[in-house]
Amino acid sequence: MKLPDHWSNDLSKRQHRGEYRSLSLSAIGIDFLSNDYLGLAQNIKFQRDLLQLLHGDSRLLTGATGSRLLSGNSLHCTQTEYFIAQKHQVESATLFPSGYKANLALFSCIAGRNHTILVDEYIHRSVHDGCRLSYAKKKKFKHNDVSHLEDLLSKTKGRVFIAVESLYSMDGDFAPLVEIVTLAEKYSAWVIVDEAHAIGVFNRGLVNEYGLQDRVLARVVTYGKAFALQGAAVLGSSTLKNYLINFASPFIYSTAMPDFQILCIEEAYQFIEQHPSLRKDLQHNIQYFRQHSVHSLSDDKSPIQVVQFPSLDHLHQAVGALKEEGIYTCAIRAPTVEVGYERLRITLHQFNSASEIDQLVSIIKNYQHEY
Template identity: 55%
Template sequence: MFSHSYFQRALAKREDNGSLRVLKSKQQGTDFYSNDYLGLSGNKDFQKLLLKSITENPELLTGSTGSRLISGNSNTVTEAEEFIAKEHGYESALLFPSGYNANLALFSALPTRHDTIIVDEQIHRSVHDGCKMSNAKKLKFRHNDYDNLEEILRRQTGTCYIAIESLYSMDGDIAPIKEITEIAEKYNAGLIVDEAHAFGVFGYGLVNQFQIQDRVLATVVTYGKALGTQGAAVLTDNLIKSYLVNFASPFIYTTSAHDFLWMSISKGYHFLKSNKELSDILQYNIQIFRDEQLQSPSAKNSPIQAIVIPDNKRLKALHDILSSNGFLTYAVFSPTVKEHTERLRICLHSFNTEEEIKMLAGIIKEFM
């Protein structure tokens, strides 16, 4: 009989150190933990816009019936990609059902076993998983340390790729994108930037803000956060898009999402352009939190504000106190982050009130 003992021991170890993950029903309370930075997932006007599109085109809700290379490539997804590419100032866009799939496709398909991928040590897990599939050599550079990145690049031969996020999800800090872009060009390395948490918060992201599209091999933007929907796009040139369509297994061997998803993404762009005040309100709320003078490694304009509490049990105690007061936050235990860097991850939104933000900060201050 097959033995489950290894799985039991692994789960028991996590339970003992307070890091066991369990699925919970969606909780009621004041939201300081979701990635819905601009509140679009619950925005009534946005919902009405999507409902109108469905009412006029009910076929949007039907399944795609196959992969995009067989029967799943509709006019809706093709037009959405053309629109997104133009909006971001790229030649091409390729849509995926999630940011995880987009990164898996990029990093499994582009590098070969003879290449080197140099990743920021805090890059998202999806990039690490994609690197495994590529069989390329993977190296890490110290977080946001472009001097360390150049040191590593200087010692490499052959084709190199660099993987960074523009806004990091654990520390809530911003990458030195301009400096890293210059280093990538100096060593002829392909730079890939994940903008999952920056898109919508900082316009169309920092690559767009700095107008360096022609200096970045590929940018990933995701729509499950500030846009309040789901999916992701790889922004790149026509050649790389064609290569991904031909060689990226996560794209080739999966059924396409239904057209409702692609439509909701396109509508989301239009809604963002018509409601630019949402990002201004978000920044105002971030400043209210920053004015409380809580120590944090996060950028002053980031919707992600991390409070480091380097002990799983102490972190759990604070998390429980906040929960009992109706505040929903996310405690990040080791080993998700390095031991002694455990943190409370606070996400601020355009819909949070000044009173809620100050009450949250007050409880944390009292605990600290």
């Protein structure tokens, strides 16, 4: 069969630019790469607690058999949503099988033709993709730049939605949430916060930490990172939930999550709450890393620490040298970030040891010396 010509052209262009993506098996080594911030993916006690949930009931393991509007809405699902809403001090929670799907569902339907969605330029791809399915206009504001946001708010006609992440994975910095929410109130705009990287790391997320739950329109919390599971929830008013049920295609036209996955989410909330030492150990490791005076662009409480090098070559050499020692990090390259802004992303975990962090830092410093 003759394949479309542009496939091979596009792939070879990517290869030529050094931006080609390919799959490899997940690494076994020193982990400064995964999103398993609290170490739950390797916590035997947590894993055993999850197994206990089954109580020998193998029906829990199979799929939901349909969309939630047809055969797929279980009692476990509605009870867990109620539990999640209570935890986050909000009227409703709506579960989705992933954060990507939650953002796709939310942003595809909440805004109409006369609305504008202002997104931070570093917002996650799933938000952009959700906006592409929407009739609303989308504009970007400069990363965490409240004056640029205000400039756009003052010039935009019609109602505005503002989309931010509470902790950004590209820079490892926090959104100035209080300032953004205050500004939004001044212009009668609505704020939506993606808490994918903050939930768990900061218990129920930064919106709850700052007491902003009644001042944001919606939040997305995801369970694939610190919770070491899968899935996500959209948090907001009961009307928002009804709106999603009626207008969000990814909710309506897709099979619901399996019950076991849902029960695991509830268990993880409890486990994280009952083990505050996991969060403390993580923060301890972040502080230990920061004490080494590595030139990092990130916030000093962030588990994501981003490091730049004098050139792309230095970055590639550093990643290679780390890999040789079995240390896994992530080089973030174009097109994920702009050319010239390539960086190394280090993800710190509760379980990283001091000697692992020492080893990581000493290799990085060999390639960062000109900074």
